[in-house]
Amino acid sequence: MDRGQRFLASLRDGRNVWLDGQRVPDVTKHPAFTGTLRTISRLFNTLDTPGIQEQIGFVSPRSGSYVHNAFLVPKSQEDLGRRTAAFAHWAEQTQGVMSRLSDYARSMVTGWYAVREAFAADDPHFVEKITRYYETARDEDRFLTTALLDPQINRAKRIDDENPDAVLRIVRENSDGVVVRGAKMIATAAPYTHDFLIFPFYHVDAAHPEYAHALIVPANLQGLHIVCRESFASADTEQHPLSSRYDEMDAVLIFDDVLVPWERVLLKNNPDAVWRLRQNTSANALAFHQTVVRAVAKLRFVTGVACAVAEAIGVNGFLHVQEKLGELLTQVDTLQALVTASEVYSYLDEFGNQIPAIGYLETARNLNSRYYPRAIEILQQVGAGGFMQVPSRASAYEGTVSDLIDKYFAGATVPASAKIKLFQLGWDLIGSQLGARHQLYERYYAGDPVRMYANQYLHADKRPYTQPVWDLIRQSEA
Ligand SMILES: Cc1cc2nc3c(=O)[nH]c(=O)nc-3n(C[C@H](O)[C@H](O)[C@H](O)COP(=O)(O)OP(=O)(O)OC[C@H]3O[C@@H](n4cnc5c(N)ncnc54)[C@H](O)[C@@H]3O)c2cc1C
Structure with missing residues (x-):
């Protein structure tokens, strides 16, 4: 099995993807996603292609395999150039039309890891959690995306006391983790993402700490529903050369009391720390x-x-x-x-x-x-x-x-x-x-x-x- 095939196989993990009112049992087989997934698998395989892998990746000190330069913590101008080369290569391979190939969210995680000590005082486990996650995401080719905004219900109210679920919040916690309720829009690439970076778009008021969190949420958690828009994918490569290859699906994530394990709770109930992370x-x-x-x-x-x-x-x-x-x-x-x-x-x-x-x-x-x-x-x-x-x-x-x-x-x-x-x-x-x-x-x-x-x-x-x-x-x- 090559790297692209391993990526596809990893998506058969019980996730709840909804399209046209139906649950999609296997996203890798559904025509709404197959063209796009073919494109992504091909790109994943470039990390094993001699001549290209050196331009877009580096050898992980843990796994010994090439990993994407989005995970490279830059320590010099030369390192920055290596990151640029990797972004440019995947973007040129897809004419810049695929914007969420995960290298954006991966870079965010790399940044959090690179500045981890700045948050050590906010949560005693932050450093060890982000280090472990960064290394896992890097070495296991985790596909990531972000989802920051809450749904467009009533933009005149940031937090609505009459509808407290309109903004994602922690409703309770137990020994396994925190239980979150609410929804997030828009998560591009959601149906084939491994993990979502979830944090509030705005500074949360100190009176409502339950709305302030930074989470890395696995796509297959129980109670998480990935609700897709209409598919714009086409099977016709002749008439729709872009739609047949590059439809990055957009979705709303509904958190119906989702238990997020402690390991993936970077920060919680701390509006100032969450805002500093968001603004880092x-x-x-x-x-x-x-x-x-x-x-x-x-x-x-x-x-x-x-x-x-x-x-x-x-x-x-x-x-x-x-x-x-x-x-x-x-x-x-x-x-x-x-x-x-x-x-x-x-x-x-x-x-x-x-x-x-x-x-x-x-x-x-x-x-x-x-x-x-x-x-x-x-x-x-x-x-x-x-x-x-x-x-x-x-x-x-x-x-x-x-x-x-x-x-x-x-x-x-x-x-x-x-x-x-x-x-x-x-x-x-x-x-x-x-x-x-x-x-x-x-x-x-x-x-x-x-x-x-x-x-x-x-x-x-x-x-x-x-x-x-x-x-x-x-x-x-x-
Ligand atoms: C195709 C697509 C893909 C996206 N993918 C992602 C993704 O992967 N991850 C992610 O996190 N986000 C994603 N986004 C979301 C994007 O970040 C938001 O669309 C953007 O931040 C604008 O927010 P909104 O759509 O809720 O618009 P709104 O904030 O609801 O704005 C609607 C209108 O009201 C006005 N308005 C609203 N509130 C105010 C205010 N307080 N002051 C002044 N004017 C106001 C705006 O100017 C605008 O004209 C995506 C968006 C699109 C369109």
């Missing part, structure tokens, strides 16, 4: 770094599709099309430059970890929430009605009609067969269910963009900006 700059920077490397790969891909479309239909000579394609190239360069800046200005934290400069990564994540929808808009403007000039199942046409299709569906620089495939690919980005989901994803995955932009203002030191203004005004008054 080192852990966040390591995780955000992955998200921006991945975003660059995706914008580069959309740019590639838009340039190919423009050339294929001979519109690349028009000034406004050139201006729009130039805008796409500017987007890619800007985000790439921010990744580079975060690495160049990386620094050693108090525990000797080499941490990318988080400010550049936050800027990049904010820009991406506007760049991606704009990139998709540009792709629509460049290809225009061509996305509808695609015969359904083009490869099935035969005889005279086939000759006519070759004649009338050809492009300026490419034959009909290539042009049809290119526009099918473009439609999967701009118009399919998967494409629509991706626009929503890039707008929101990093948080509400309105408040994320506002946070940049709120957390910035404004004096270096305002002081020269007041200096100038004083000079003119003198």
